[in-house]
Amino acid sequence: MTMEELMKKAADAAEHSYSPYSKFRVGAALLCANGELVTGTNIENRSFGLTVCAERNAIATALGKGITEFKALAVSCPDADYPVSTCGACRQVISEFVNEDFPIAFQGGKGEMVQRKMTELFPDNALEELKN
Numbered sequence: 532m533t534m535e536e537l538m539k540k541a542a543d544a545a546e547h548s549y550s551p552y553s554k555f556r557v558g559a560a561l562l563c564a565n566g567e568l569v570t571g572t573n574i575e576n577r578s579f580g581l582t583v584c585a586e587r588n589a590i591a592t593a594l595g596k597g598i599t600e601f602k603a604l605a606v607s608c609p610d611a612d613y614p615v616s617t618c619g620a621c622r623q624v625i626s627e628f629v630n631e632d633f634p635i636a637f638q639g640g641k642g643e644m645v646q647r648k649m650t651e652l653f654p655d656n657a658l659e660e661l662k663n
């Protein structure tokens with residue numbers, strides 16, 4: 532699956548976003564090492580701090596299926612004018628399960644796609660010493 536195809540799945544996932552407060556839909560699509568595709572979307576709450584990003588929901592869904600190895604991640608923000616990068620909390624969570632070359636692509640509503648490696652988004656892998 533190409534990154535463009537994965538991004539299309541992320542854009543589809545954004546359609547299920549529950550974001551009545553920010554009105555900012557986000558979809559994430561994870562290509563798993565076993566070939567499976569897992570998606571997530573942002574789920575907001577009226578207690579704003581309980582909002583969970585699309586990326587972390589995708590990771591949690593995959594882990595819940597017993598999948599812990601991933602090939603690529605695409606993040607779509609159809610309501611943005613430009614590709615919006617993943618937040619700091621999600622960078623920490625994604626980094627738990629991928630290596631430094633792991634590709635992550637971003638796309639806004641205008642089609643431009645930006646691709647980064649995990650290490651570019653999270654260069655000093657915080658708390659790495661606690662990992663087995």
Ligand code: THU
Nearest residue numbers: 553555557573584585616617618
């Ligand atoms: N959001 C994500 O789902 N992923 C990101 O990488 C950035 C932010 C969500 C959280 C909230 O529902 C909305 O976008 C605005 O911050």
